[in-house]
Amino acid sequence: QVQLVQxxxxxxxxxxxxxxxxxxxxxxxxxxxxxxxxxxxGQRLEWMGWIxxxxxxxxxxxxxxGRVTITRDTSASTAYMELSSLxxxxxxxxxxxxxxxxxxxxxxxxxxxxxxxLVTVSS
Amino acid sequence: xxxxxxxxxxxxxxxxxxxxxxxxxxxxxGGYHYVSWYQQPPGKAPQVMIYDVSNRPAGVSNRFSGSKxxxxxxxxxxxxxxxxxxxxxxSSYTTSSTLxxxxxxxxxxx
Numbered sequence: 481q482v483q484l485v486q487x488x489x490x491x492x493x494x495x496x497x498x499x500x501x502x503x504x505x506x507x508x509x510x511x512x513x514x515x516x517x518x519x520x521x522g523q524r525l526e527w528m529g530w531i532x533x534x535x536x537x538x539x540x541x542x543x544x545x546g547r548v549t550i551t552r553d554t555s556a557s558t559a560y561m562e563l564s565s566l567x568x569x570x571x572x573x574x575x576x577x578x579x580x581x582x583x584x585x586x587x588x589x590x591x592x593x594x595x596x597x598l599v600t601v602s603s
Numbered sequence: 604x605x606x607x608x609x610x611x612x613x614x615x616x617x618x619x620x621x622x623x624x625x626x627x628x629x630x631x632x633g634g635y636h637y638v639s640w641y642q643q644p645p646g647k648a649p650q651v652m653i654y655d656v657s658n659r660p661a662g663v664s665n666r667f668s669g670s671k672x673x674x675x676x677x678x679x680x681x682x683x684x685x686x687x688x689x690x691x692x693x694s695s696y697t698t699s700s701t702l703x704x705x706x707x708x709x710x711x712x713x
Contacts, residue, residue, distance in 0.1 A: 515702070517704075524606060524692065524704060524705070524706050524707045525641070525643075525692050525694075525707070526704065527694075527701070527702045527703060527704055530700075530702075539699070539700050539701060541701060575648060575649075586700075587654070587655075588635075588637035588639070588654075588655075588696040588702065589637070589639035589651055589654035589655070589694070590639075590641070590651060591651055591660065593648040593649060593650075594648065595648060596648055
């Protein structure tokens with residue numbers, strides 16, 4: 481069955497960077513894109529960006545441009561999201577979520593999500 | 604990219620129908636047929652309930668339906684049940700292959 485398993489919770493100091501992983505199984509990794517979405521405590525979902533797992537192309541939300549880097553390792557069927565220059569407002573649960581593509585193009589919705597990774601930024 | 608506009612909360616009694624709106628612009632909701640809706644129980648990851656405005660994934664109850672008119676999409680839940688109590692988020696494709704979420708709506712089943 482399809483699974484997206486994320487790395488464990490992190491505690492970081494302001495100014496540091498964090499890298500969260502998302503290991504996929506149960507499907508052909510390169511057939512899908514991987515998106516990253518975050519949710520601060522009690523707040524809404526916020527879309528951060530995505531990577532085409534086939535060719536590695538990325539697109540980022542303007543809000544995070546310059547601070548976020550999404551990569552993938554096809555041999556490990558794993559996507560990564562690195563966020564730099566952390567501040568307290570980046571404290572949130574970070575989710576990976578996949579998007580399917582076929583010959584018609586991308587299906588712009590998330591059919592499977594990771595379990596979420598809590599990143600806490602505190603001095 | 605501003606968030607799509609949803610009511611902060613809606614409520615209904617068991618058996619009733621409720622509708623959650625999701626207002627955007629011509630650059631997102633109104634410009635594309637790629638609106639989706641997610642249900643998020645407390646402390647859990649979201650789950651898709653509707654995609655491409657009105658399509659239901661396999662396994663989602665037919666009590667959930669979606670529609671769109673102009674720049675506003677809507678999610679309707681009929682025959683409300685206690686298990687439907689959760690937060691609901693809309694999402695839309697927008698320009699340059701990006702996505703945007705709504706502010707979220709807390710559904711309370713009275």
